[in-house]
Amino acid sequence: MKKLKVFLNGLLYENPTLVIFLGMCPALGTTGTIENAVYMSLCVLFVLFLSNVIISSIRKIVPNEVRIPVYIIIIATLVSIVDMLFHAYLPYDVYQSLGSFISLIVVNCIILGRAESFASKNKVSDSIIDALGYSAGFAMAIIVVAFFRELIGTGALSWAGHSLQIIPSEYAIKLFSTNSGAFITLGLVVAGYTAIMEAVKAKKAAKEKLAENK
Amino acid sequence: MNKLLKLPIFLGVVGCLCGGVLSLTNFITKDKIAQDEYERANAAYYKHFAEFKTKKEVALTDELKAGGVTLKEEIFSDEQQTASLGYIYTCSVVGFAGKSSPINFTLSFADGKINNYVNLGHGESAQGAKFLDWLDKGGNNLTNLDAGKAETGSSVTYGAISKAFSLCTADYLANYNK
Incomplete structure (x- = not known):
């Protein structure tokens, strides 16, 4: 039960992008297409998962005074590994469009935040669940933003060079493909998400009140 | 301590x-x-010769240089440079009597004839580039450029390109027939 709570915390209640607004740089910069968003999510999953596992494993032997430099070295190493693997095995266009955002994962607050506030204080199994929850939450948020940006901005959804035109291109609103469009779409998605979560909370509270009255 | x-x-x-x-x-x-x-x-080389492995630069004549040819290379399918596939000429020509924007392309020859044409980029407008689009589509098998004269923009680009085509063809055939 505790593990499910840890997972749902990252996925829904403390969603890094939609609730606590961490890692906004890739959330805005790599959401031009769904393909980019998916690969960025995989990057974050790889780094967050392994950094949580490693930091949780060595938490008892890391001297408190040097814990932050140690975390940074570990995270930077993992990011460099992802960068090299993506460079070698990902389509070059995708690697190029992700560009510096891969390297910027080193300073992504989600990764360092989870390392400092969770992995360094909890056992490995809980840290794995935490990493999966936060990665899933991040992935969900940026893929939803990318879906709307790509669909409204180009009228089509594309993957690996294949494109499916859903809205005639003359009706596409190019603004959504630009940086301004990223802010607007993210704002709308956050508003929609908050409204849904508030409605769920209100429904739950009403149910509990009804049960109390009975 | x-x-x-x-x-x-x-x-x-x-x-x-x-x-x-x-x-x-x-x-x-x-x-x-x-x-x-x-x-x-080397992506552009593969467009000309799928078996491309290595290349060797060949000296340009003054006539080729004056005609806008910037590079001539012999293409090989092996590392030892014994199996020649043909030649690639890289050209940068300016149409409209030198007043237009540069048009960059490569032209390859093999087996005594033109093998392929690859557009490397140009600064022409969409209308001005109609003749170049016709060439991109393999206009008349690249052997009779006159057939593309009817295309919009050919008055700007045709002269410079056909001159470079002729120069490269003449140079290639002169060496091929030796």
Whole structure:
């Protein structure tokens, strides 16, 4: 039960992008297409998962005074590994469009935040669940933003060079493909998400009140 | 004193371990990255000759230089440069009597005839580039450029391109027939 709570915390209640607004740089910069968003999510999953596992494993032997430099070295190493693997095995266009955002994962607050506030204080199994929850939450948020940006901005959804035109291109609103469009779409998605979560909370509270009255 | 040594040693050990992991990853991926970069850098050559392996620069004549040819290369399908596939001429010509924007392209020859044409980029407008689009589509098998004269924009681009085509063809055939 505790593990499910840890997972749902990252996925829904403390969603890094939609609730606590961490890692906004890739959330805005790599959401031009769904393909980019998916690969960025995989990057974050790889780094967050392994950094949580490693930091949780060595938490008892890391001297408190040097814990932050140690975390940074570990995270930077993992990011460099992802960068090299993506460079070698990902389509070059995708690697190029992700560009510096891969390297910027080193300073992504989600990764360092989870390392400092969770992995360094909890056992490995809980840290794995935490990493999966936060990665899933991040992935969900940026893929939803990318879906709307790509669909409204180009009228089509594309993957690996294949494109499916859903809205005639003359009706596409190019603004959504630009940086301004990223802010607007993210704002709308956050508003929609908050409204849904508030409605769920209100429904739950009403149910509990009804049960109390009975 | 104990702490003064312990902290840097700990950081040093972590740094060495991370360096080792990075070296291993680099060892695994470096060949693939180098191969991909080589193929990307030579992508234009593969459009002319799918079996492209190596190339050798050939000296240009003054006539070719004056006609806008910037590079002539012999293409081989092996590392030893014994199996020749043909020649590629890289050209940068300016239409409209030198007043238009540069048009960059490569033209290849094999087996005594034109093999392929690859557009490397130009600064023409969409209308001005109609003749270039016609060439991109393999206009009249690239043997009779006059057939493309009816295309919009040919008055700007046709002259410079056909001159370069003729120069390259003459140079190639002169050496081919030797």
